[in-house]
Amino acid sequence: MIYPQNFEFKTGFDKVRLIISEKCLSTLGEERTAAMSFSSDFLEVTQKLEQTDEFIRILHGDKEFPANYFYDVRYSLKRIRPEGTYLDEKELFDIKRSLQTIHDIIRFFRSPEEDEILYPALTALAGDIMAFPQLITQIDGILDKFGRVKDNASSDLARIRKEIASTTGSISRSLQAILRSAQSEGVVDKDVAPTMRDGRLMIPVAPAFKRKIRGIVHDESATGKTVFIEPEVVVEANNRVRELESEERREIIRILTVFTNTVRPLVPEILCSYEFLAEIDFIHAKALFAEQINAIKPVLENKQQIDWARATHPLLYLSLKKQGKEVVPLDIELKENKRLLVISGPNAGGKSVCLKTVGLIQYMLQCGLPVPVHESSRTGIFESIFIDIGDEQSIENDLSTYSSHLTNMKYFVKNCNEKSIILIDEFGSGTEPQIGGAIAEALLDRFNRSGSYGVVTTHYQNLKHLAEDTEGLVNGAMLYDRHLMQPLFKLSIGNPGSSFAVEIARKIGLPEDVIADASNKVGSDYIDMDKYLQDIVRDKRYWESKRQNIRQREKKLEDTIARYETDLEAVNKQQKEIIREAKAEAQRIISEANAKIENTIREIKEAQAEKEQTKLIRKSMEEFKSSINDAAVSDDKIARKMAKLKERKEKKTAKQPVKQPVFNRDVIEVGDAVRLKGQTSAGTVMELQGVQATVAFGMIKSTVKLDRLEKVSKNQLKQEIKKSTFVSAQTRDDMHDKKLNFKQEIDVRGMRGDEALQAVTYFIDDAILVGSTRVRILHGTGTGALRQLIREYLRSTPGVEHFRDEHVQLGGSGITVVEFE
Structure with missing residues (x-):
C-alpha cells in the first residue's frame, strides 16, 4: 500500500513506467506495464525478480531469443465469436506470425538440446501454454509468405485466377495490337503504353484523336490534355475480368470463413497463449530497462530491512548520463535498533534526493523490477510505504502546505506499524519553528514506538538531539566541503549534519555585519554547536578515509x-x-x-x-x-x-636416437596423407570403413574406395597444399553462405512419395555437409505412408544417430526430429 498518491513520487514512477512501456514490442506488453503495481507478497516479488533476472541472462547469452512478431490480435479473435464472421488476410497473417513466435519461445525454453533447464522461472511461466502448430500449418496452406491467399488454397480459386490471367493476357495483346496500329497512323505517340484506370486497361489519347479509336472514353487527365479510351473490342473482356475478380473475392471469403470456423472454438485457449506473449513482452522490457540503469536482482529477504550499497536514483542516473556526468551513489542501512534515519545538512545538499532514492528503489523492487544497487546489498519487504514529499496544498479543500502535512501525519500515526516505511521531507516545516519542531518531535517518537522504519529530513536541532539519545533512531548527515563551499552529496550515518547557514550566507555575499548580527541573536552556543558538528563531520571524513585505506x-x-x-x-x-x-x-x-x-x-x-x-x-x-x-x-x-639420477637419465635419453616411423606406401591408416590416383590434390584419411575411406580434402569430406587412393608423405601433403588449394575461395564462400542460410526444417507435406524422398535426401545431405546437429522434417500425419517411407530412409543413412517424434505440443507425430552424430 502506498499513501498518499504523492504527486512527486507518482510522477517519478510514472517516468519509470513510461521508459519500460517504450521498450515493449506491442500493446500486449504496454498494458502489462500500465498494470504494474506494488506488492507486499514475498513469493510474488521473488518470482518476478527471478523472471526478469533470467531474461537479463538471455540478453547476454549466445542463443538469440525469438522476438520477431509480437502482434496484439486479441480484438480480431474476439470479433469472430459470432457465426458468419471471418478473419481477413492481414489478421490471419498476423495470427500466424505471432503464433509462430509463441511456438518458437516455448521451444526456446523447452529445448531438448539442453541437458538442464537454464531458465527455470521462465520455463515454469511457459507451463502448459499451447503453441497451436496445426493452425500454423493450416494457415501456411492458405497464405503465402507475403500474407496473400495462395492460388492453390482451393481448386476454384486456382481456376478463377488462371482465367483472370488468361483474360488479362488476351486484353493486353489486343490493346498492344490496337496501340501499334494507332501509333503507325500517328494517332498515338510512339512512347505511349496501355494504362490501368479504375481496374481496366485503357489507351491514353490526345483529345483531338479520340474519335480515331472506337471505344468508350472513361476518364481524362487533370490537365485535359489526355483522355483514356477503352477500345470496344476489350470492353467485354474487361467486364469479364471484373466478374472474375468478384468471384475471386467471394471464394477468398469462403476460404477464410471455413478456416475461421475451425479457429472459433479455440479462441479461449489462443487468448491464453497471447496472455503468455504479453507477459514475455513485459519481462523483456523490464530486462532492457534494468540493463539501461545497471540494475540487478539483489538479495531479497522476507523481513523489513534496508542495507544498500552504491544505490542510485535511476532517473537521476539517466539524466546525468546524458549530460556526461556521474551520479553520487548512496550507502544506507536501516536495521532493527536503528530503524528511523534523521538526515540533516545544508539546503541543496542532497537530502531530498536521498529520500526519493529510497522511496523509488523500494517501490521498484516491490513491483518486481531489478534495482540499481551493488550486489553486496540486502533488501527487504514492507507492507506499506507512507510518503510526505513536496508541497501538497489544495485550493479545493482549503488546505495549506502545513495542513496537508498534518493530514498525512494523522494517517501515518493511525496506520503505521513495524512493517511500514515512512518517508518525510522537511519534517515539521511550514509553521512556527518552535511548535513545528515540538509536534515533529512528538510524531517521530510515536513512529519509533510503533516500530516503523523510515527516513526523514530536517533542519530542527531538537530532532537531531532526539535521534542522538533515543534507541531506534539514528542521525545522518549530508556531507559538505567547507573549503570548496559545495555539497558532496554523500550520506554519512551516525552524526547529525550542519546546515552551514553562516558559511553559505558568507559565500553568497551577504554583508559581514548582517552575518555577525544574526550570530549574536542566536547566541554563541548555537554557533559553537554548529561548528562542532562541522568539525565532527570533517574528522569523521578524515578517519573514514584512513580506515578505508x-x-x-x-x-x-x-x-x-x-x-x-x-x-x-x-x-x-x-x-x-x-x-x-x-x-x-x-x-x-x-x-x-x-x-x-x-x-x-x-x-x-x-x-x-x-x-x-x-x-x-x-x-x-x-x-x-x-x-x-x-x-x-x-x-x-x-x-x-x-x-644425479635424473641428469644421468636425461643424458642417456638424449644420446638415444628417436625412432622415426617407417613409411609404408601400401598400408593406408587413419591420419595418413593420400591423394586420388592420377590427381595432385592431397587430403587426410578421417575414417576407414571396410574397403572405403572418408577423406578430408580441405573443407570437403568425401567417401572413396581404397583402391582409388595412393599414400603420400606428410611433407608432400604440405608442399602440395602450398602449391595449390583443392577448395577454391569461391567454393569456401559458397560453403559458408550455405551454412549461414541453411534452414533446420523441411516441409514435404502434399508431395508424392518419390518427390518427398528425393527432397529429404538432398536435405539430409546438406545438413550433414554444413555440420548441423538437429533438423525437423514436416510430413504430416495422414495415412502415415510418407512418414514410414522417410524413416526407412533415415534408418539406412550413415551419419543419422537418432530420430523421433516432435513434442506433442510442437507437432507430435506429424514431425520427425533427426539428430546427427
Missing part, C-alpha cells in the same frame, strides 16, 4: 599471505613427492644390491671358497647395504642422488 592495505596483505601460503603448501607437497620417489628409487637399489649379494655368495659356494673369505665378502656386502639404508633416510642426500 587501512582496510585496503589489510585486504592486500591478506591476499599476499594467502598466496604465499598456497605456494608454500604446493612446495611442501612437491618436496614430499620427490622424497617419496627418491625413497622408492633407493629401495629398488637396495633390492638389486641384495640380489647381487645373494648371487655373489652362491658363486662363492659353487667355487668352494674358504669360509673366512666368504664371511669377509658377506660382511662387505652388509656394509654396502647399510650405507644405502642410511642414505635413504637422508632427505638431502636423496635429493642430490635423485638429481
